[in-house]
Amino acid sequence: MSTVLVERSLGVVTVTIDRPKRRNAITGAVVEDLLYAFEKIARTPADRAVILTGAGGAFCSGMDLSEPVSPDPLTFMTRVGQLCTVIHDLPRPVIAKVSGAAMGFGCNLALCCDLVVASQDAIFGEIFADRGIALDGGASWSLPRLIGIAKAKELVFFSRRVEADEAERIGLINRVVPATEIDNVVASWAQDLADGPTLALSMMKSALNNSFESSFKRAIDSESLNQTVAFGTSEAREAGRAFAQKRSPQFRADENPG
Template sequence: MSEAHVVTHLEDRVLTVRFNRADKKNALTGAMYTALAEAFTAANSNPEVRVVLILGQPDCFTAGNDLADFLAVPPSGPDSPVMRFMRSLANLEKPVVAGASGIAVGVGVTLLLHCDLVYCGEQTKLNMPFSSLGICPEFASSYLLPRLMGHARAAELLMLGEGFSAKKALECGLVNALLPNAEVEATALAKARQIAAMPPRAIRITKMLLKKWSLATVNESIDFEAAHFMAMLHEPEAREAISAFMQKRKPDFSSFN
C-alpha cells in the first residue's frame, strides 16, 4: 500500500510504515493520519504482519502536525483522522518498533509512547510544545509520561514545552538506545525482524499483558485530552500563540488570565 506521503512495505513479516514528506519535514496532514490509521488497522488483522516498524528519514522523523492543514480542518470529534490514528496505534495488538532521528516534535514524540521499542539518533532533537502553542498535551501523554519518568520530569517537558536531547529521552526511559543517525533505521529493522522470527502468539500475549493494566485508562486519556485540545484550539491563547508562530514573532500573553 502506498499513499503520497505515507508509504508501507511488507517484507519478512515486518510492515514498515514510513513518513514520506521530507520537503515538509514529514509534517502530518489529515490525509496522512487517515493513511496511518488504515495501515495500523489492516496490520492488526493481517496474519502476514507480525511487527510494525515506524520510520521517517535520517534527518527527520516528523515535525508533528502540519499547522496550516490542521487549522484549515481542525479535529472536531472522535471520528476525525487524528483520533482514528491515535486509537489505531494505541490499540494495535502486534508489537511496534520505531526508529526516530533528526527531529521529533509534538505527536512525533507522543506516538513513541505507544511503541514497544524505540531506537533514536543520538543527535535527535525532541519537543512537545503544546503549552507554548496555547493547547494541551495529547495522545495520553499526560497519563503516560508521569508514569514513565515521574511527575517532575514530565511537568518540565509538558509545561515548559522546551526542546530536549536524545540523551535526556534515554535517561527518561522514552527510548531504548541511542545510535548514530545512519544506524537507526538498520537497527530498528533488525530488532523488528528479530521479533518477527519469534513465536507470534507468545509475542502478542506478552504485549497484551504489558498493556492490559493501563490500556483502558490510555483510551480514556486520549478522549479526555482531545476534548480539551479541540476546545482550546478555538480560544484566544491558541490563536495568539499559533499566529505568532506562523508570523515568526514572539507571542504576547500579558492580557490573558
C-alpha cells in the same frame, strides 16, 4: 497520492510518513493514510512486526499548522486519537525509528509505539505550551508512566526539548545509536520480533499496556488465562521441541508460503 509508504519484507512492515519537505508534519490526509496502513496490518497475519518512521531525516515535526483543521477540531482530533489507539493496541510489536525532529504530536506518536530507537541527532519536544495548545497523542497517559509525573510536568509546562541521550537517560526512549547504525539496529530488532512467537508477544503487550489499570490479583488472573491459551499453541509446542533438541525455536515454520 499517499502520504505514507508501506514496505513489507520477511514479516516486517515498515510504515514511513512521506512528507519530507514539511518534516513529516501531520495533516488529516496523513492521519487517514496511517490509519489505513495500521488497520490493514492488524488484519494481516503475515505482518508480524512494524517499524514506524519518517522520510528525509525527520521523524515527525508535529501537526502541520499551515493546513486547516477539517472538518472541525473535534472530528479531526477524534481521528488522531483513533490512530494512536490502533498503534497502541495493535497485536504486533511496533518500533518507532526516530531520526531528527520528533516534536509535539510527533513525539507522542513515537511514544504510542512499544519501543523507541533514536539516532544521536534525534530531538524530542513536548512543545504544546509554546503553541498555546493542550496535550495530544496520548501524552497525558504515556509520559507519567515512562518518566514519572514530576518529570512529565517539567517537560510539558516548559515545552522542554530533549536530546536523544537525555531521552534515553530519563527513560523516555529505549535506545540511542549512531545515525550510521540506526537502520541496522532497528532492522535487527524488528526481524527478531517478526521471527518470535506472535501470539505470545501480543498477549504480553496487552498485559503490560493494561498493568497500571489493573490490581495485582487481576493481573494474576489475566496471566493465568493467557498462559492457559499459550500452553496449547503451536508456538509453545515448537519452543518445547526446540528446548529438548537444544536448538533455537522456529516460530514461523508453520507459515504458509507467501
